[in-house]
Amino acid sequence: MPRQNRVQPDGQIIAHPTRGTFMGxxxxxxxxxxxxxxxLTHRRWRHKAWVCCVLSFKNRQRQLMARNRYTELFFYDEAVALAAGHRPCxxxxxxxxxxxxxxxxxxxxxxDFDEQLHTARAIPRVYGQNRPLEDITGLPDATFILTDTGPALLLGDxxxxxxPEGYTAPIKRxxxxxxxLTPAPTRIALHNGFRPMLRLPASLA
Structure with missing residues (x-):
C-alpha cells in the first residue's frame, strides 16, 4: 500500500508507488x-527546518510513520525537494x-536561513505553497514553474x-x-552554481 509521503513540486503530498531518491x-x-x-493529518509542517536527506545514513533503520517519530517524506529527485521548499540536511x-x-x-x-526560506515558500495557517507570478526569463536551470498542464522543470531551452512517475518528454521552454514553485532563496543558490541531483529521462542523462 503506497503511503501518503511522496512530495510533489507544487507542494502536494500524495500516495504513489514511484520510489524517491531523497528523503525529507x-x-x-x-x-x-x-x-x-x-x-497524513491536515498538517504539512511542524517546524521550519525542512531538510532533504540521503536515503541511507550510518545504517540507521526506521519504521515508516512510527508513533512519536517524524514523518518520512520522499522526493523523486533533489530539484523536486528544492521546489517543495527543502534544503540539504x-x-x-x-x-x-x-x-x-x-x-x-x-x-x-x-x-536564520530556514526562517527566510519559510517566508518565501509557505502560506501560513492554510499550509499552502507560495507561488509568485514572475517572468521566467533568466530563471536558473533546475527551477520549477507551474504551467497549464502542471509543474515543469526548466533546463536550458x-x-x-x-x-508523479517522473519527467515526461521535454518541450520548448x-x-x-x-x-x-522554487522559492526565491533557493533560486539564488541555483543562480550561483548549486547543482541539485537530477533524475532525468535516459534520453537526457
Missing part, C-alpha cells in the same frame, strides 16, 4: 495509527549543506513536464509570466 523531514505530520493506514549531507548556503549568499546560521 518537516516534523510529525501523521497520527498515532498512521503506520497502519498510511495517511546539515548532518547526512554536510558538504552539500555548506555549498548550498554559500551559494544562497547566506553567511549566518541555518535556523527546454522544460520538462513533471508527473515557455515564455512570459508563470507561477514559480
Amino acid at each position: 523531514n518537516r516534523g510529525i505530520l501523521h497520527d498515532d495509527t498512521a503506520h497502519q493506514h498510511g495517511k 546539515a548532518e547526512c549531507r554536510r558538504a552539500d549543506h555548506k555549498a548550498f548556503l554559500a551559494a544562497a549568499d547566506h553567511s549566518g546560521c541555518a535556523p 527546454m522544460a520538462l513536464p513533471f508527473t 515557455p515564455q512570459g509570466t508563470h507561477p514559480v
Whole structure:
C-alpha cells in the first residue's frame, strides 16, 4: 500500500508507488495509527527546518510513520525537494549543506536561513505553497514553474513536464509570466552554481 509521503513540486503530498531518491523531514505530520493506514493529518509542517536527506545514513533503520517519530517524506529527485521548499540536511549531507548556503549568499546560521526560506515558500495557517507570478526569463536551470498542464522543470531551452512517475518528454521552454514553485532563496543558490541531483529521462542523462 503506497503511503501518503511522496512530495510533489507544487507542494502536494500524495500516495504513489514511484520510489524517491531523497528523503525529507518537516516534523510529525501523521497520527498515532498512521503506520497502519498510511495517511497524513491536515498538517504539512511542524517546524521550519525542512531538510532533504540521503536515503541511507550510518545504517540507521526506521519504521515508516512510527508513533512519536517524524514523518518520512520522499522526493523523486533533489530539484523536486528544492521546489517543495527543502534544503540539504546539515548532518547526512554536510558538504552539500555548506555549498548550498554559500551559494544562497547566506553567511549566518541555518535556523536564520530556514526562517527566510519559510517566508518565501509557505502560506501560513492554510499550509499552502507560495507561488509568485514572475517572468521566467533568466530563471536558473533546475527551477520549477507551474504551467497549464502542471509543474515543469526548466533546463536550458527546454522544460520538462513533471508527473508523479517522473519527467515526461521535454518541450520548448515557455515564455512570459508563470507561477514559480522554487522559492526565491533557493533560486539564488541555483543562480550561483548549486547543482541539485537530477533524475532525468535516459534520453537526457
